[in-house]
Amino acid sequence: MDAPLLDIAEVARRSGLAPSALRYYEKRGLITADGRNGLRRTYRPGVLERLTMITCARSAGLSIAEIHRFVVARPSDADLRARMTARADDLDEQIGRLTRLRDSLRHASVCAHEPIVDCPDFRRAVGNVPREHGTADADTPPAPAPPV
Amino acid sequence: MDAPLLDIAEVARRSGLAPSALRYYEKRGLITADGRNGLRRTYRPGVLERLTMITCARSAGLSIAEIHRFVVARPSDADLRARMTARADDLDEQIGRLTRLRDSLRHASVCAHEPIVDCPDFRRAVGNVPREHGTADADTPPAPAPPV
DNA sequence: CCTTGACTTGAAGCGCGGTTGAAGTCGCAG
DNA sequence: CTGCGACTTCAACCGCGCTTCAAGTCAAGG
Secondary structure: OOOOOEEHHHHHHHHOOOHHHHHHHHHOOOOOOOEEEOOEEEEOOOHHHHHHHHHHHHHOOOOHHHHHHHHOOOOOOHHHHHHHHHHHHHHHHHHHHHHHHHHHHHHHOOOOOOOHHHOHHHHHHHOOOOOOOOOOOOOOOOOOOOOO | OOOOOEEHHHHHHHHOOOHHHHHHHHHOOOOOOOEEEOOEEEEOOHHHHHHHHHHHHHHOOOOHHHHHHHHOOOOOOHHHHHHHHHHHHHHHHHHHHHHHHHHHHHHHOOOOOOOHHHOHHHHHHHOOOOOOOOOOOOOOOOOOOOOO
């Protein structure tokens, strides 16, 4: 069974990440090199899947630290399982926001309002339901910007 | 018609953003204060909707600079309309990624793999379809991490 | 063996998105 | 009128996620 080990340049090329980023991820514990050939890192091909997952999670707004927690997780870690479901719930909300923003952008791109972003339809889609007269709502304990 | 102007503290409270962030957004051209009472900024209530939109866009990964472009856009700006639809397409992809990541997290939270993130189901859901034997694919010109 | 050049390390630097601090201004209650 | 404290500005600073640089190592080709 050949396990054709990859060097860092190859992994960089296939993953689309810079070598410096790969070293950085290793330092932060997100990936591990299989071994060394002299000084040079050698990677198992599986690292590519790991990197795809990491890139995906990063694009979802997860911090390196949080991804690290998932990566080092052992099945017995009930605490982490809770974090995972919590994260999944966060993602649900974010998916909703993104969907609304996407729809708003699509509308804005064909609408004729002066500052385009102030189009009522745009705003409604983003999630604003402007009060009909004035600001009737006393206080709005707002969604406190999720500290990713 | 009363337009009950708001002071920065009120806007901060209702928007959930720090006053410093509001000043920063103003400096970057994302919002404008209606006027001043002495030195103090006064805001029209409409700024709150603007801020909701901004927060939404930020959470979607748009940079301040890009939001600024949308904010200053005039309907005649065809170039910008193109950017908007392009952004909407980006968001579609991102929504897909997030959905997969969410499903993966939900699965991982009930699965018993050693490094949980290496569960085959998890990886498949994130978008990896590991080759059956070895890495048969010669080169993988990869998704070049969208430079948000 | 000798060169070459891709790799190694650690530290410093960068851009972003704000926050913090110092020093000053001023609306408003008393 | 006086004083308090919430506002103002501007510059410096911070954490994150890398990138860049300088200096060194070493595998492999000639």
